[in-house]
Amino acid sequence: MAGHVRWGIIGAAKFAFEHMGPALHAASGGCLEAIATQSPEKIAKFKERFPHLRAHESYDALLADPEIDAVYIPLPNVLHVEWALKALDAGKHVLVEKPLAMKAEEFDAIIARRDATGLHAAEAYMIVHHPQWQYAKALYDAGEIGRLLSVRGVFSYDNSADTANIRLNPALGGGGVPDIGVYSYGCTRFLTGEEPEEVTRADLDWENGVDVYAEVSARFPSFRYHAINSMRMFAHQEMQFHGEKGLIRMTAPFNAGVFGEARVELHRTKMRIEEKRFPAVNQYVMQVEAFNQTVLNGDRYACPLEFSKGTQAMIDMVFAAAKT
Structure with missing residues (x-):
């Protein structure tokens, strides 16, 4: 090298x-x-x-x-x-x-x-390299929102007009959950450090063998989870982590700088909102730089294969629940 x-x-x-x-x-x-x-x-x-x-x-x-x-x-x-x-x-x-x-x-x-x-x-899985997620996790780990009770998220877009899109091809592994559910599920695991105990609801709509709408509820050890992922809805993305003492809201959690400016809001009592913005961060560059440093210097990598396997395990749970 x-x-x-x-x-x-x-x-x-x-x-x-x-x-x-x-x-x-x-x-x-x-x-x-x-x-x-x-x-x-x-x-x-x-x-x-x-x-x-x-x-x-x-x-x-x-x-x-x-x-x-x-x-x-x-x-x-x-x-x-x-x-x-x-x-x-x-x-x-x-x-x-x-x-x-x-x-x-x-x-x-x-x-x-x-x-x-x-x-x-x-x-x-580039989002864990973005400082907005590291900041949000630090807030959570410091107990800024108290005991977490509910996580809510949405990640949607509409690719119905793009009929040649590989995400619409079941033979190539298409579908909304593999494409964007991986973000909604994985970010929750990353921030909380918890794994789902049960997928309690998996309401999926299908077109030509791929899921185009997924409304999923799950129970984690200390909180409940609910998220919507769709390839047939107006483009939107947001994550909320709602605790006893406060709420963390993220406005561009997945496509920061493309969907919009990354902002982390900490909602406190008496309608106080503390906001931190990340206007000029390229998470793809940060991901590659982290990878390079792991290769060159042996630095710890934020997203090892074991973490990604855990997110895929939750995806598997969603599809299994949908069948039942």
């Missing part, structure tokens, strides 16, 4: 072009060096933005590139586990777009391969 992490991207996804490619390029401790895709049009598009990129016509060719240390994988969901394992076998650190797997037990093979190789592997 040349004193920094040399990155390659497996698959020229739109999200990689718009967000993660620029983040890999901008993050300290690393550089974006190569991309693999069979599409000449996509190669040309990437090279227009990143003229220095080496282009590989196959994923295997990129994995064989000796000048690549780590790969980012934004392939369709059902391909994540396969190519994460191939990347680790090729000696590459790997950052896989969420959801990394379609079932919690599928994480086990990647965890085992990570441990056997000593390489770093993680799901691209």
Whole structure:
């Protein structure tokens, strides 16, 4: 390794072009060096933005590139586990777009391969690297809202007009819960440190084999949880953590800087609201920088595979409850 992490991207996804490619390029401790895709049009598009990129016509060719240390994988969901394992076998650190797997037990093979190789592997769950979530967790841990009783959240958008969207394709692992439920569920686990005991309600609407609306209630050891995720609603996102002494409200908890400015509100007695804003933070860059420092220096990573497996376990519980 040349004193920094040399990155390659497996698959020229739109999200990689718009967000993660620029983040890999901008993050300290690393550089974006190569991309693999069979599409000449996509190669040309990437090279227009990143003229220095080496282009590989196959994923295997990129994995064989000796000048690549780590790969980012934004392939369709059902391909994540396969190519994460191939990347680790090729000696590459790997950052896989969420959801990394379609079932919690599928994480086990990647965890085992990570441990056997000593390489770093993680799901691209970027929100825990954003200082708004670290601040909100600090408020919670300090007891600023007292005993937590209720968590409420919503994450919605409408992609009904985008009929070619892979999120609408069941064969590729589509669906609203895998795409955005992972945020609503995972952020609650991150902030509270608790795991769900039971999904008490899972009311899902389906279209062509994928969930497009999910209203989910769950019981955690010390609080109740309720969230809505939908690919058929007006775009909105918000999380509220409601305790005996106060309430934490987050206005752009998931797409900070894209959906809107990240703000954390602490609601106290007598209608007092203390607000902290995070106007200029790129959570994708912060995620890559954290990954780079783990690879280079062994720094603790905020989102290990074991954490991501726990979120997938809750997703599995939601689908199981929906069947009953």
